[in-house]
Structures are given as C-alpha cells and as structure tokens.
Amino acid sequence: MDKMFVKNSTGVLKKVLMCRPTYLKAVPINEIAKKWETTELDVEKMEKEHRSLVEAYEANGVEVVMVDSDSRRGNSVFSRDFGGCIREGYILGNFKESVRFLEREVYKDKMDELGIPMVAECKKGLFEGGDFTFLDDNTLAIGMVARSNEKGIDEIRRSLSKYGYKVIAVPCDEKYLHLDLCFNLVDEKLAVAYREGLPKEFLKTLEDMGIETIDITEESVFNHGCNLQSIGNKRVISLKQNTYVNEELRKRGITVIDLDITEILKAGGGPHCMTFPLSRI
Structure with a gap:
C-alpha cells in the first residue's frame, strides 16, 4: 500500500469531502423528512449551518474538499452515503432511492480526481455510507437497515x-434508516448508541471489544442524538440540541464542538451524514 487513507473511525481527521445544501429539500425518503415534506426548507439558513460545519473542520486542522451542488441531486449534501473509505482506498456503494442515483457517478469522478482508488464496489447489492463504521482498525460494521442489504x-x-x-x-x-442514527463511535472505546435498536449479537461484540456506550432514547434517534463526528484526539463535533450526550461526552474528557444546526436536519441527516472522511490517521 503506497498511501493510507482512512485508518479507523476515531483517529485524527485530516481531510473530508462535502457538498453544500443549496438545493436540499425534505424529500420523504426517511422518517424524519416525512414530517417536513410540506415545508420549504430555508436555504439561507442551511447554507449558514453548513458553513459553520466547514469552519469547525478548518479551525481544527481538517481540509475540506467540495463537490459542486446541483439542483438534480439536492441530497448530495449527505456526502457520507456514496460509500466508505478504508486504509487502502474507498468502497463505492449503490443507492436504493432514485432521487440519489445521480450522485454515484459524480462522487466516483471526484474520487478519481483526488487519486483515491476504488477497492470495492456494490453492483448488485445495496450499500450506503451512513451504515458504515470501523469498530477498530480491522473490524468494520455495516448496518443492514433501510438502504444497505445482505447482497451489498x-x-x-x-x-x-x-x-x-x-x-x-x-x-x-x-x-432507523442508517446505522449512524443508532450507533456512532466517537472515541477509540466509546460510542453513542440507542441500544434497544441494535441486535444483541452486536451489543455482545461491543462488550467483548470493551466499547462503552452513552445510551440515548428512541426519541433522540430521530433528533440526531447519535449523528456526531469524531475528529480525533478526543474531539467530537455535535449539535447544540444534544445537551445530554454533550454533557456525558465532556464528563469523559471529550472536547465537544457543538454547532447550532437545525434546518438541514429536517431532511434527515446531521454532521456525520454531511461528512465523507478522505484522510484519517
């Protein structure tokens, strides 16, 4: 391997891929967006929220690469979902919802441009990056929820x-749409989780690996209580509304960067969904 790209889910984040929410709408393809589908999202507010996330990354030494936004693929703001990145390169996923089909080639072309090799591709099965996480450097967990399946x-x-x-x-x-609404690793041995929504076998795996969980309620799942982004060195990007989780993280020595993001969330995704890691060491 000539170059390492993403080592795990909690190392030092160096570079990410993002897309502005210029054309984002609450398309009713998940339980959260269904509640807002008749609401016109405030574009100016969403752009401001997205800038705050970009600025938080840059202030913490994370380089942000952008994919151009396009009216034909408003959900591109949730850049996480086109695949997953590992040490050797990236996995190209396969979208379930037609409203997202155009994103696949756009993100594939961007990864080619960035010189990141594709090491796996879903062609017959389904896989979206919101279901993807490392548990440690050599163990990957993939949610089989609404958008990823056994074949993928x-x-x-x-x-x-x-x-x-x-x-x-x-x-x-x-x-629950994606695994990252129910489970998110935020430090090497610490996760935020809705345990009742996770299978017993997975909870046993976490226990065997010594991974502690900060537990949230089902209500918090749909308020993005798990949708956080670790940036390494015990730093986590969260939401201001996640008061309980943020307090519990701080009790455990985590520096919490809490952002006032509410409008983008109405389409069904939070900071984790908006971030595709390109380099994490």
Missing part, C-alpha cells in the same frame, strides 16, 4: 477479504 455487504466482504478486514452485518429496523 457480501460484495464488500468478498472484495475486502484480501486486506484482512472482518465485516460484521448489523440488522436494525428500517425505520
């Missing part, structure tokens, strides 16, 4: 076997 996970597992990764499927109720 099997494709990834076969492609990554030569690199020595263990790939764990995590089935959850599809109303």
Whole structure:
C-alpha cells in the first residue's frame, strides 16, 4: 500500500469531502423528512449551518474538499452515503432511492480526481455510507437497515477479504434508516448508541471489544442524538440540541464542538451524514 487513507473511525481527521445544501429539500425518503415534506426548507439558513460545519473542520486542522451542488441531486449534501473509505482506498456503494442515483457517478469522478482508488464496489447489492463504521482498525460494521442489504455487504466482504478486514452485518429496523442514527463511535472505546435498536449479537461484540456506550432514547434517534463526528484526539463535533450526550461526552474528557444546526436536519441527516472522511490517521 503506497498511501493510507482512512485508518479507523476515531483517529485524527485530516481531510473530508462535502457538498453544500443549496438545493436540499425534505424529500420523504426517511422518517424524519416525512414530517417536513410540506415545508420549504430555508436555504439561507442551511447554507449558514453548513458553513459553520466547514469552519469547525478548518479551525481544527481538517481540509475540506467540495463537490459542486446541483439542483438534480439536492441530497448530495449527505456526502457520507456514496460509500466508505478504508486504509487502502474507498468502497463505492449503490443507492436504493432514485432521487440519489445521480450522485454515484459524480462522487466516483471526484474520487478519481483526488487519486483515491476504488477497492470495492456494490453492483448488485445495496450499500450506503451512513451504515458504515470501523469498530477498530480491522473490524468494520455495516448496518443492514433501510438502504444497505445482505447482497451489498457480501460484495464488500468478498472484495475486502484480501486486506484482512472482518465485516460484521448489523440488522436494525428500517425505520432507523442508517446505522449512524443508532450507533456512532466517537472515541477509540466509546460510542453513542440507542441500544434497544441494535441486535444483541452486536451489543455482545461491543462488550467483548470493551466499547462503552452513552445510551440515548428512541426519541433522540430521530433528533440526531447519535449523528456526531469524531475528529480525533478526543474531539467530537455535535449539535447544540444534544445537551445530554454533550454533557456525558465532556464528563469523559471529550472536547465537544457543538454547532447550532437545525434546518438541514429536517431532511434527515446531521454532521456525520454531511461528512465523507478522505484522510484519517
């Protein structure tokens, strides 16, 4: 391997891929957006919120690369979802919802431009990056929720076997959309989780790996209580509204950068969804 891209989910974040929310609408393709589908989202407010996230990254030494926004793919702001990045390169996913189909080639072209090799691709199965996380440097968990399926996970597992990764499927109720609404690793041995929404086998895996959880309620799932972004060195980007989680993180020595983001959330995604890690060491 000539270059390492993303080592895990909690190392020092150096570079991310993002897209502005210029054309974002509350398309009713998830439980959160369904509540807002008749509401015209405030574009000026969303742009301001997105800038605050970009500025938080830059203030903490994270380089931000942008994909151009486009009226034909408003959900591109949730850049996380086109795939996942590992040490050797990236996994290209496969979208379930037609409103997101155009994103795949745009993000693929951007990764080519950035010189990041594709090491796995879902062609027959489904996989979105909101379901993807490292548990440690060699263990990957992939949610099997609403947008990723067994066929897609099997494709990834076969492609990554030569690199020595263990790939764990995590089935959850599809109303939770992606794994990152129910589970998010924020430090090497610390996660925020809605335990009742996760399978017992996965909870046992976390216990065996010594991963502690800050537990949230189901109501908090749909308020993005888990949708945080670790930037490494015990720093986490969160939302101001996550008062309980933020307090619990601080009790454990985590520096919390809490952003006032509310409008973008109405489309169904938070800081984690808006961030595709390109380099994490």
